[in-house]
Amino acid sequence: MALKEKRIFKPTAKHLVALIAVIVAASVILSAILINTDGKGRRHDIFNTSKQVLSGIDVSEHNGKIDWKKVSRNIEFAFIRVGCRGYKTGKLMEDKYARENLRGASKAGIAAGVYFYSQAISEKEAEEEADFVLDFIDSYDVDLPVVIDFEYPADADGYETGRLAGAGLTMQQNTDIINAFCSEIANKGYTPALYASTYMLEYHIDTQKLLPDTVIWLADYNEKPTYSGDYDIWQYSKTGACDGVKSKYVDRNYWYMKD
Numbered sequence: 001m002a003l004k005e006k007r008i009f010k011p012t013a014k015h016l017v018a019l020i021a022v023i024v025a026a027s028v029i030l031s032a033i034l035i036n037t038d039g040k041g042r043r044h045d046i047f048n049t050s051k052q053v054l055s056g057i058d059v060s061e062h063n064g065k066i067d068w069k070k071v072s073r074n075i076e077f078a079f080i081r082v083g084c085r086g087y088k089t090g091k092l093m094e095d096k097y098a099r100e101n102l103r104g105a106s107k108a109g110i111a112a113g114v115y116f117y118s119q120a121i122s123e124k125e126a127e128e129e130a131d132f133v134l135d136f137i138d139s140y141d142v143d144l145p146v147v148i149d150f151e152y153p154a155d156a157d158g159y160e161t162g163r164l165a166g167a168g169l170t171m172q173q174n175t176d177i178i179n180a181f182c183s184e185i186a187n188k189g190y191t192p193a194l195y196a197s198t199y200m201l202e203y204h205i206d207t208q209k210l211l212p213d214t215v216i217w218l219a220d221y222n223e224k225p226t227y228s229g230d231y232d233i234w235q236y237s238k239t240g241a242c243d244g245v246k247s248k249y250v251d252r253n254y255w256y257m258k259d
Contacts, residue, residue: 049076049257051076051257052256052257053254053255053256053257054076054077054254054255054257055074055075055076055077055252055253055254055255056075056076056077056078056079056233056252056253056254056255057071057075057078057079057240057242057245057250057251057252057253058078058079058080058081058115058235058251058253059078059079059080059081059097059101059245059250059251060080060081060095060097060117061081061095061096061097061098062247063097063245063246063247063250064097064245064246064247065097065100065246066097066101066104066244066245066246067244067245067246068101068104068105068107068108068110068244069107069108069244070243070244071105071108071110071242071243071244071245072108072109072110072244073243073244074242074243074244075110075242076110076111076255077110077111077112077113077144077253077255078101078105078110078111078112078113079112079113079114079115079144079147079217079253080095080098080101080102080105080112080113080114080115081095081098081114081115081116081117081149082094082095082098082102082114082115082116082132082133082136082137083095083098083116083117083132083133083136084116084117084118084119085116085117085118085119085120085125085129086119087119087153087161087162087163087164088162088163090119090125090163092128092129092132094136098114098136102114102137102140102142103140106140106141111143111144112142112143112144113142113143113144113145113146113147113193114133114136114137114142114146114147115146115147115148115149115193115195116129116130116132116133116146116147116148116149116181117149117151118148118149118150118164118177118181119162119163119164120164120177120180120181121163121164121167121169121177122177123176123177123180124180125177126148126177126178126180126181126184127180127181127184129148129181130146130148130180130181130182130184130185131184133146133185134146134184134185134188134190142190144191145190145191145192145193145215145217146185146190146191146192146193147192147193147194147195147215147217148178148181148182148192148193148194148195149195149196150174150177150178150194150195150196150200150205151195151196151197151200151219152164152165152200153165171203171204171205171206172206172209174204174205174206175205175206175209175210178194178205178210178214179209179210179211182194182210182211182214183211186211186213191213191215192211192213192214192215193214193215193216193217193232193233194210194214194215194216194217195217195219195235196216196217196218196219197218197219197220198218198219198220198225198226198227201216201218201227201229202227202228202229207229215232215233216229216230216231216232216233217231217232217233217234217235217253218231218233218234218235219235219238220234220235220236221235221236221237221238232255232256232258233253233254233255233256234253234254234256235251235252235253236252236253236254237251237252238251240252
């Protein structure tokens with residue numbers, strides 16, 4: 001069989017115009033992924049890096065006072081707990097080091113997000129938790145997502161405890177609660193996120209029905225994640241260490257950048 005002569009493609013002006021349009025559209029999409037607007041006209045560049053995997057920590061009052069200047073030499077992002085709902089009382093409580101941690105991380109130039117340890121058992125309570133967080137962070141620059149931490153506490157013997165576990169909610173009810181929180185967050189211009197374990201994501205949350213663009217922060221302490229679904233951030237250790245954090249342990253995380 002005779003070989004056919006290769007045809008050399010010569011772009012016309014029409015082709016070039018179409019190519020420029022594609023490039024512009026891609027740039028807009030990329031900007032939407034990497035930039036978060038907080039509803040007040042401020043734009044936050046999340047990360048200015050070419051790295052594919054970033055290293056971070058998440059902290060609460062249980063980690064004590066933190067030297068954020070030292071921390072900044074070791075990590076690229078942090079999630080700071082701003083509060084929680086009592087797993088027995090149901091009372092909303094502010095994390096006693098939240099304000100200090102937000103100021104310290106900002107001063108040290110660390111990109112930070114926040115999370116709330118939820119025990120909401122209704123959509124109304126989830127909205128109440130979201131409003132608590134939004135009111136709290138109104139005076140701070142929050143570059144990264146605003147997270148609902150959705151988990152069952154464990155007692156001294158390792159058994160599930162607390163009002164959320166005791167409510168015996170269905171997978172759909174749990175998902176509705178998470179979406180109620182995330183909807184409030186998104187409506188104020190922040191990026192919503194869900195923190196949950198592999199167990200919760202696979203057996204207690206319908207991830208297919210989560211609001212679009214909800215960032216998934218996975219807790220899985222195996223050598224490799226056992227979760228088969230999509231996730232953006234992996235909390236790979238709850239017994240890590242970081243210079244500048246004096247507590248015995250600190251949670252360590254990887255953030256996987258999208259192409």
